[in-house]
Amino acid sequence: MSLNHPRQAALQEIISKLQTQITDLQTLLPLLCFPLSRVALLPPQFRKFNSLSSKDVPVDVARVFPPIQRALLESILPTWETILDEEGCSALSLQYFCPDAFSNAATAGDVALCAYSTILSLPLHERSVDLLLRLTKEYPIDKLFRAVCTIRDPARRSVTWDDCLRNIFAAPTKIANTFKGQGIPDDLGMPEYFNNLSIRTELIIHTLSKLAVPEDLSLVTQLFSKLVHIGAFPSSVHPSPSQPSFFHSVVPSLRRRLQDRENESYRKLWNRTITSLPSVLTQQAVLASLFSSLTSLGSTLGASARDRGIIRREAVLLCDVVGNIGPDDDLWNTLISVILARSWGENHSRVFVCWLASSTHSSQAQEAFLPRLVDAWSALDHIKHSLLSRHQYLSTLLLLVVTHFPQSSNEVASVALSPSLVSAVGGYISHPDASVRRCGMLVAEVVASRVDKNLNFDDWEGDDDGKVWARRLRQLCSQRDIDFEPSHEDDGVQGDDAEPGPSPATEVTLMTAARRPIADTGMPARRVADYDSDDSLTGYASPSSSRSPSPTPSELQEIEKDPTLHVGRKKIPRPVYLAQLGELVRNSGVGSSEENQEADRIEMAINIGEELIRRKHDYGTELAENAANLVYGFVSLSNKFDLDDFDNKIQRIAIALVACCPKTSAQYVPCLFCRVPSLRSCRCMIEEFFKNQYSSTQRSVMLNALALGARELALLPIASQALQQLATQRTTFPSKMLPPVLHQKYLGTSSDNILRPLLEGITKAAIDKSKEVTADKVPEVVRERQLRIRRPPKITEVASASQKTSIPSSQRPPSAISFTNIAAEWFIMPFVNRFWVFLRDEQTREERTAQREALYQYRGAGTGLILNPLMLSAFLNTMAILVHASQNAPQWLALIAPNTLELAVTVGSRQIARPVSEDLDDDGDDSPKDSKSKEASVLTSALNVALIVLDGCLELDGGRSLGLEHTALLIGTGEWAGQVFNMLERGIQVTGVGGIHEVELQRATAGVLLKVDQITSKWRRSMVGHRDTKYNNPKIQFEFTSDNLKKAQEIISRYPPQYMKAAVIPLLDIGQRQNKGWTSISVMNYVAKLLEMPPMRVYEVATFYTMFNREPIGENFVQVCTTTPCMLRGSTEILNTVCSHLGGIKPGATTGDGKFTVIEVECQGACSNAPMMVVNDDFYEDLTPATTKKMLDAFAKGEKPKPGPQSGRHTSENSAGLTALTTKPYGPGEFCTPEFR
Structure with a gap:
């Protein structure tokens, strides 16, 4: 009903009076009491002031109260607030904004809705901020929701709720802008306000769940959409304290309510709410925030009962909030995209798998989820570009899903034989990062074991490159998290803090247990200890035989080592000379009868090679004569006999060759008796590296040898402990060493990534290094001279007679090679x-x-x-x-x-x-291929x-x-x-x-x-930023004319010969004038040649002084002074006039006809005649835009205006005439006394 209706005339009159100036309190109080009485909000103590009467006047709160609230804030309270407080009537004005608790009238919520809108529509001040703070406390979102739900018209209810949400969400921003970020009340700060709003939103859902017939969820989904838009659903596991988070605020109450298993309506309402969200993006944001608020274990792969109970509890939480999701649900695709498209951790992968496994559609969900997970894990972009954390997340997720299927299930078998998984494993194995390779190897082994296949990469010992992660994941997959009861303990102590992890002493036991194939039947799998064969076979079950059992591999090894069984076998002698060592690896003079001993010869050579080479260092010329032969022999070896520690021993021998005989091993040297390279030393390590006959492993051995041998020669440390120089002979005191297998096991030798740690340390030191103060040790100039190549002396020094007779050079001990x-x-x-x-x-x-x-x-x-x-x-x-x-x-x-x-x-x-892949690009990558x-x-x-x-x-x-x-x-x-x-x-x-x-x-x-x-x-x-061009390059000849050459020689003659370079500036000036006003590279080179000085010194002078132009200029070189005195006199206008009159060019440019070049210059020393400019070598002063144009036109015609002031005055005389010295000066003695005249 409109306020213009006759029945509303009384209300309209009251509003009009309140908007006018009121003179006394007796007039104000009745006007305030009447509208409140009509909506049952008038407190009893103020009924005596309600002197106005009207017959049944209906009041529409949405129409009547906003004008009254606006009048109160703008005029009444600023004037009457103090008097109302003194008279005890301040509560009357407060009822128009925040009705007190005694008022249970249905209109109280409508009044609060209007108050939000009115307060936020006006400029905020201290009074309105207090009202707004009180509103947020006494009328939060859940009370406003109840007020809106009482509106029966759906269209009006939707519009009112939308206005309410807009006001609720705008409040903290309005407060922050008003206070300019300083002194904001705690309850109205961004994170606190929206966290409280999130808690009240959960209360709305809880209240709705108690209704027999829940209300329409459109209002709730509208509220969730608003919360998503303001960022209340962060996807970060650890959100910033300044960022609100819905689920981090409501999860405690969620857990408390959901522990009551009879509260089924509350669970169903949460499921309906998430499913009813209006858009996929909103659903993704809510689900991602829910996942990020889950409890994280201290050790994400912890396998203790408490850790598994916590994972089970989090899965139950997801099942209660989101529901039992299956492939046929509308939320399925959204859920899978959140799980696979985002980078979660191993903790979340465990919760996701446990959640899917605990749903009522577990088998269908896992069957539908597995192919999409395999596609994500096998994607080429993921394999090439993803970080290690995402590789480990998807690998953990895949292994947990696979191990939830029964042994030898059809689903896992189809995955194991799928082309995408097979090709992906190959991509993982070829990845340059060893930790990423470990993910592919682990997935391949576990998937193979689930389909009763034997695949063993046998590279899981140690603590580097993700091996510890792989072992812990194997142990985790031995049991399922879903088989444990949910844990309801305090979340403050997380992860493995409750139960300590495995000790180092049990690491081997855990490794053995983790490597067993996972079976659901509970029957233990048999495993032969220390047996590793690439061609292992498992026989069929058969009845026991009466024959004696076959010997085990360990028994076969003992039989093979029995010396009584090798009577006719020839023992390989230990080499004493390097030539003998070379024969062992080069097969020189070996007959066919000895070919079966090749493995023994190679084993002897690699076992004794390093020791023998280092012993022969500085011992005559034997090592120099045999080094090349040893290089060829050892770097070309391959481990075709599967010898123990083969790669490490070959690497140590190659390093020893480089370090002990670098002049032969590092490069070939020609024979002293012929002009062709000698066969014993011509093909050495650098030459061999660039031949295509070697494998990548052999080339890596050469590179490692060159690098580490160089560091050994430079007395620098080697990062790898396995490649340190031998401190003692290997064969001395053999009883002091453990057996070879245990020795290598505890030594931890590995030939992978030998240079990477070393290079990382060098580059890190280069970045972090600060310059050391060494000026007091060696001056920089002296150090520079010492480190630069010195020219050979023109006069050879002859040794004295005493030096000649001391020790023959052939008998002197060789000096250590640096x-x-x-x-x-x-x-x-x-x-x-x-x-x-x-x-x-x-x-x-x-x-x-x-x-x-x-x-x-x-x-x-x-x-x-x-x-x-x-x-x-x-x-x-x-x-x-x-x-x-x-x-x-x-x-x-x-x-x-x-x-x-x-x-x-x-x-x-x-x-x-x-x-x-330039032409054969079949990897499916649609990204643009850059040839560079x-x-x-x-x-x-x-x-x-x-x-x-x-x-x-x-x-x-x-x-x-x-x-x-x-x-x-x-x-x-x-x-x-x-x-x-x-x-x-x-x-x-x-x-x-x-x-x-x-x-x-x-x-x-x-x-x-x-x-x-x-x-x-x-x-x-x-530094000279010179680039050769067609008009400026050293090939262009330049020489002084005869006249300029005479001037140059006259200038040079002024200086002593040793200081001839002092003439560089005047000679460059002569060259620039001859070269049409600019100094080219040919001019500078000619001056350097004339003065017998390095060209770089001339370049330094020419680039330092702005008087030398490095680029060609026009016929008329215009230099406009724009320093402060000229700028105050209008030089900016002169510069703009010059540029515009010459065709709109910019300072530093040349006109198209080549007649003018314009630049800005600093002070030219003519400040008294400002503004001014220099054209070529002439000053033109007292300029105006008109005189400037006139001068430029004259130069364009080939004329030369008269230099000097253009205002008509002579030099710097006063243009208004003389103001001093206007009379004849008096002569000597004119005013003296007569006696002194």
């Missing part, structure tokens, strides 16, 4: 040069076959080849270690640093070989090389030689690293970046950028 003296000649530069030759040959070979069909094209980056990313990254890692070890070499700054940096930048930024994309491992290794080179340059000479002599290389390095950094910042995926490579790549990129910035910031003024 790696810094041989690094450039025998290690790094041959390695770099041989790589360039090899790269040239490989690219030529690829180009020759490029026109053939894809199947017959040669690929230099194929599997096992040197340009393959795996081997190329190992090559770069070796180069990085060699460069770091040779940092004190005399040739480091001049040769090693620039050449290796150029190699790293080239390999890291250019496509050096055609990838195998790099494997993450190659990119990281190249950046590590650059980082070590830059760090060494900074330490040795502060980056001076690299910045000044190799400026283009330094700038190119910075640009390359910047591109990689920007690519990573934009989130572009690099091939193979998953796992550990992501962190290493980001760290290396940031480190290179920091080092380049340190060098460029220090030497920026001296």
